[in-house]
Amino acid sequence: MTVTRGGILVRELLDEYGALTRSALRRWLPQQQPRSYLYDLAADYPFRGGRMMRPSICIATAKIFGAANDDVLPAACGIELLHNALLIHDDIEDESQERRGRPTLQRLAGAPLAINAGDFLAFLSLRPLLQARERLGARMVLRMFEELDRMAQETAEGQALDLGWRRDNLIQLRETDYLEMVLKKTCWLATILPLRLGALVGGRDPLDLEHFVRFGFFLGAAFQIQDDLLNLVGDHQHYGKELSGDLWEGKRTLMLIRLFERANPDERERIREVLAPPREQRTSASVQWLRKLMDVYGCIEYARALAHGLAGAAVHEFELLFGDLPDGRDLHFLESLPRWVIERA
Amino acid sequence: MAEIERPRRPVPSRTGPIRNIRCLATPEEARHPSSEAEEEARGEQGEPGEPEAPVGTAPAGATLGYRVIEDYLRQGQESARKLAKGLAGFGAGGSLPELSERLLRDGLVWMETVAKLWASLDPPEGAPEATTAGPEVRVKLASRALAEVQVELRPGREGRELGVHPLRGTDPTAPTLGAPAMGRREDGGFELCLRIPDALAPGRYSGIIFDRDDGSVQGTVEVRVDAESETA
Numbered sequence: 001m002t003v004t005r006g007g008i009l010v011r012e013l014l015d016e017y018g019a020l021t022r023s024a025l026r027r028w029l030p031q032q033q034p035r036s037y038l039y040d041l042a043a044d045y046p047f048r049g050g051r052m053m054r055p056s057i058c059i060a061t062a063k064i065f066g067a068a069n070d071d072v073l074p075a076a077c078g079i080e081l082l083h084n085a086l087l088i089h090d091d092i093e094d095e096s097q098e099r100r101g102r103p104t105l106q107r108l109a110g111a112p113l114a115i116n117a118g119d120f121l122a123f124l125s126l127r128p129l130l131q132a133r134e135r136l137g138a139r140m141v142l143r144m145f146e147e148l149d150r151m152a153q154e155t156a157e158g159q160a161l162d163l164g165w166r167r168d169n170l171i172q173l174r175e176t177d178y179l180e181m182v183l184k185k186t187c188w189l190a191t192i193l194p195l196r197l198g199a200l201v202g203g204r205d206p207l208d209l210e211h212f213v214r215f216g217f218f219l220g221a222a223f224q225i226q227d228d229l230l231n232l233v234g235d236h237q238h239y240g241k242e243l244s245g246d247l248w249e250g251k252r253t254l255m256l257i258r259l260f261e262r263a264n265p266d267e268r269e270r271i272r273e274v275l276a277p278p279r280e281q282r283t284s285a286s287v288q289w290l291r292k293l294m295d296v297y298g299c300i301e302y303a304r305a306l307a308h309g310l311a312g313a314a315v316h317e318f319e320l321l322f323g324d325l326p327d328g329r330d331l332h333f334l335e336s337l338p339r340w341v342i343e344r345a
Numbered sequence: 346m347a348e349i350e351r352p353r354r355p356v357p358s359r360t361g362p363i364r365n366i367r368c369l370a371t372p373e374e375a376r377h378p379s380s381e382a383e384e385e386a387r388g389e390q391g392e393p394g395e396p397e398a399p400v401g402t403a404p405a406g407a408t409l410g411y412r413v414i415e416d417y418l419r420q421g422q423e424s425a426r427k428l429a430k431g432l433a434g435f436g437a438g439g440s441l442p443e444l445s446e447r448l449l450r451d452g453l454v455w456m457e458t459v460a461k462l463w464a465s466l467d468p469p470e471g472a473p474e475a476t477t478a479g480p481e482v483r484v485k486l487a488s489r490a491l492a493e494v495q496v497e498l499r500p501g502r503e504g505r506e507l508g509v510h511p512l513r514g515t516d517p518t519a520p521t522l523g524a525p526a527m528g529r530r531e532d533g534g535f536e537l538c539l540r541i542p543d544a545l546a547p548g549r550y551s552g553i554i555f556d557r558d559d560g561s562v563q564g565t566v567e568v569r570v571d572a573e574s575e576t577a
Contacts (some may be wrong), residue, residue, distance in 0.1 A: 064562070157510040183414070302402055306402055306405065308408065313411065326555060
């Protein structure tokens with residue numbers, strides 16, 4: 001695949017802002033006792049080499065609005081710590097096997113210690129924000145907490161829908177149901193919150209943060225669909241998670257919803273039967289059957305095209321939001337993200 | 346008279362607008378696939394009509410997305426309106442959930458008050474100045490509607506030429522308020538001149554103050570326009 005100039009810039013800034021955030025994170029993740037029971041576990045995911053998209057979006061947005069790195073790093077660290085806390089809990093809830101190319105934390109340390117490390121990271125994510133009071137003032141810290149509060153509610157609602165649909169074996173879902181779930185579960189933490197916190201810190205509060213919801217939604221939704229696609233067709237080495245893991249976990253992805261919509265009555269019945277039992281009772285043959293049926297009905301191509309449409313809408317929303325602002329690297333980074341999210345391997 | 350062939354324009358490569366939003370976010374070669382590439386794609390995908398996404402799927406994705414996000418934002422606005430109504434009637438009874446909501450909101454107001462007090466009692470070393478405009482910016486406002494203007498300008502702007510981008514409302518597709526004029530006063534301070542058109546929809550409009558020399562962001566302007574007229 002041809003790498004575009006925008007794609008190169010995205011990678012450059014992800015590397016640069018990612019390194020900046022990781023370096024700052026070390027301060028919040030000390031190597032102290034009890035290391036093997038808590039601190040090493042808490043530091044495991046953040047230093048496994050994620051893309052660092054969330055903190056990078058936050059830093060770039062803040063800089064577009066005139067902030068210095070030191071102004072926005074506490075918010076970027078808070079977002080990354082919280083993201084890793086939720087990853088640990090998600091992996092337990094989903095019974096996932098791999099994360100960023102290695103076994104999930106609960107497989108390495110056991111679920112009780114992994115849950116505790118996740119709890120610790122979630123509370124720890126508040127600390128950089130509290131410390132930002134020295135630089136940004138108490139009012140700004142309270143505003144950031146309000147943003148976190150809203151995001152926490154939206155994310156929990158989205159995760160509840162995802163888990164509840166699986167528990168009750170709901171399959172006949174609409175695409176709008178899926179997008180609403182993704183808006184809450186993925187977009188708020190992955191894109192909307194980083195944009196809003198960046199604008200809050202950079203603009204010193206008066207900017208209307210509701211502007212950022214549309215762009216964040218389209219960007220985040222395209223990102224999630226591409227992530228789900230990579231789970232089915234990606235290169236295992238690059239992807240870093242179990243291939244077809246979403247089918248093993250019975251996740252209600254756009255491809256599965258499309259498959260159920262297109263399947264004939266007999267196939268629908270079998271899909272229900274395959275997805276009804278818990279993961280450990282699902283067989284390799286039944287997962288492969290689901291995967292092949294997706295190819296027969298063109299579900300992969302369908303989802304890919306839909307993600308392209310969402311990315312196109314993100315480009316449009318970017319123009320409306322940022323079109324008037326002075327040109328620069330950070331602006332180009334945000335502008336190039338919609339295309340990058342659907343082209344990444 | 347000899348017949349002269351009329352000059353004709355070349356046949357255009359297309360005769361209608363490009364409505365495929367996919368073009369916005371796909372590589373250049375994907376916008377105009379060669380017939381060879383199309384053949385190849387068909388070959389890879391097996392029999393025609395089987396695994397390929399139906400035409401129009403990408404625009405449908407954008408349409409679906411807009412339906413979801415607009416519903417979501419509308420629901421949020423309705424909830425905010427209901428909450429505002431509940432607050433207006435605080436003290437006049439109400440159900441337990443309503444009272445809880447009011448208490449929560451009051452709690453937030455209380456927290457904000459404490460935070461302001463905290464900040465004023467204990468200004469952190471090296472912290473930036475409070476985010477009010479202070480005497481540096483004078484606002485000249487012409488408006489029939491009730492309006493509140495808030496200007497935040499970063500310190501150290503003396504001697505710079507500043508401009509303001511058009512102020513935008515919450516709905517990015519709605520008309521902008523236009524760009525206020527930012528000039529210098531004789532005493533070296535700034536003067537912001539703003540006229541609010543009578544037909545402007547009530548709401549919150551905000552924009553960026555920028556440095557005319559290097560384009561960097563130097564502050565923000567926010568205007569709240571009330572539905573109620575000043576003379577009402």
